[in-house]
Amino acid sequence: SKLRFTEAFTAVNDHFSRIFQGLFDGGEASLELIDPNDPLETGVDIICRPPGKRARTIDLLSGGEKALAALALLLAGFRYKPSPLLFLDEVDAPLDDHNVVRFTRFLKTLAEVTQVVMITHNSVTMEVADILYGVTMENPGISKLVSARLTMFAG
Amino acid sequence: SKLRFTEAFTAVNDHFSRIFQGLFDGGEASLELIDPNDPLETGVDIICRPPGKRARTIDLLSGGEKALAALALLLAGFRYKPSPLLFLDEVDAPLDDHNVVRFTRFLKTLAEVTQVVMITHNSVTMEVADILYGVTMENPGISKLVSARLTMFAG
Amino acid sequence: IRFKKLILQGFKSFPDTTELVFNENICAIVGPNGCGKSNILDALRWVLGEQGPSQLRARAMADIIFNGSANRKPVGMTEITLVIDCPAGTLPLAYEEIEITRRLYRSGESEYQINRVPCRLKDITDLFLDTGIGRGAYALIEQGRVDALVTARPDERRTFLEQIA
Amino acid sequence: IRFKKLILQGFKSFPDTTELVFNENICAIVGPNGCGKSNILDALRWVLGEQGPSQLRARAMADIIFNGSANRKPVGMTEITLVIDCPAGTLPLAYEEIEITRRLYRSGESEYQINRVPCRLKDITDLFLDTGIGRGAYALIEQGRVDALVTARPDERRTFLEQIA
């Protein structure tokens, strides 16, 4: 069990560093055991260095930087234990346009081997979808799937 | 002190109901003491009924509905204890376009008696500003205020 | 393995039969606040075997059954069907396409089916044990999960890793 | 009372003197993630007398002093000045315009000034006691406050009301 945790920790850490660099277009990040001598109980720290900035723990990043780093960690967890389908509910909400573009670039590489379903309000995110489902509630309290618009005219 | 809490509770509840209706374009909401017989210790519940839907506690609303309701409560707190300046940091992040429009409408009425400063990524929100400050970090790690763009050509 | 279709009936804000086709590589679900998007993720989680109401943003399991609106009375049951392509050997079943059906009545009675043949909940969750879709995997990232990880304490982050391990 | 100007120097990601003019009714601050927008709110909170580093998203007070970047060395102090219009009687001071200045050195030494005359921190916080800008008022809504209220338990929501009362 100590072995299983250490194995997961090492693998996720590895994925996390790489995904962070992809989403931030540089910089570096890693997970660290707060007390390496107590791997069975100790908590986990997240150290991030966005490009051009100094390394710091995740809580000292800006709001959008924190969200992008946490997303990198969740996606690292997915890479470690992949599934045929990845379902993301509004993970792009705190990101500015440049970060959303980098995020969608990462999604497209994921989509080569995984089905991706995303709930989003962001028009940049919508642009990378092959198919768009609209949900409405014209009749109060009753949801209706109104369209499956294929973006076949997109560049 | 029991009197002060009850006074604040009643006043904020009153503002909250009205601001909720403004932001949701209808419906109703109120604060409730979980145990009315224990006003000095009991917790506070938030009951909301978005237009066309059944009344429910705030935790059973959708992500965006929860955020809009919580924002209504914070603004009710502001209305109870007003200040010459209101500073909002990215409160519009989880809102869809229609809700952002209603939120900006409310801000404009607030701005008749209050100076409003908002940090935002949302272009609809930016449109109601009289002045826009851009912050950039072209030199890594160093913030620069680059422009104060007056929206004097807006409709 | 390829997820093909999710069919909702009587589930939360979807009283009428609604079919979501997952054929494409990237599918986006859009719409205003409160229109029912996250309910679709709850339906997927539930048909895959989720047993905790709080994981479905509900207080009691019966809360996931459509409970009425201004113009519609509540219904007595909900049914979700998930259709999956599973070429030879990808799942521990002999079929190349399977339909998983889960039903819940207001009485609390549950029914489970694989290809319309009654089975137990365990038969459904066992299907996915090695696929990364089961509990402890990060394939279904709900609204607020990113923020929860941002505000998590070091011991809570450890729990995240322990669940994956 | 009207807030006129906020001047930052050596504060977090603003090593150089930066002036923000608040003349308009509605002012929007925009820019990419991490560029320094929320730092401006921290500066305003601090010059108004905030004493808790965690309320300024810092671990220790010295963390608010610019601590260097790839191309710039750290600086030894930070200074924030807030210029306020206060027509007769709006604030307990005889001036019609006041400048509040707060300075912090890496040594931990602090300096406070009203209209460039040294004073105590208490003199600054006393100015705002009845104006709704002091602690317990909801005039400065930081990033994440809405979400914190959404996820708050009933007793935590009560605390919100108690702080306002």
Ligand SMILES: Nc1ncnc2c1ncn2[C@@H]1O[C@H](COP(=O)(O)OP(=O)(O)OP(=O)(O)O)[C@@H](O)[C@H]1O
């Ligand atoms: N059992 C039920 N019966 C009827 N309506 C329900 C039921 N359970 C939830 N709802 C309704 O479903 C709606 C919420 O849907 P959902 O959370 O999917 O919204 P959303 O589209 O994700 O919104 P957002 O963009 O704000 O996240 C709410 O109005 C809620 O009241």
Ligand SMILES: Nc1ncnc2c1ncn2[C@@H]1O[C@H](COP(=O)(O)OP(=O)(O)OP(=O)(O)O)[C@@H](O)[C@H]1O
């Ligand atoms: N003492 C300091 N010295 C130098 N840089 C600092 C200091 N304190 C914070 N920073 C930097 O300021 C930046 C964060 O700024 P801020 O939180 O204002 O971003 P933001 O514009 O609000 O971003 P977002 O849109 O993501 O919320 C971070 O990169 C952080 O490292």
Ligand SMILES: [Mg+2]
């Ligand atoms: Mg949602």
Ligand SMILES: [Mg+2]
């Ligand atoms: Mg910010």
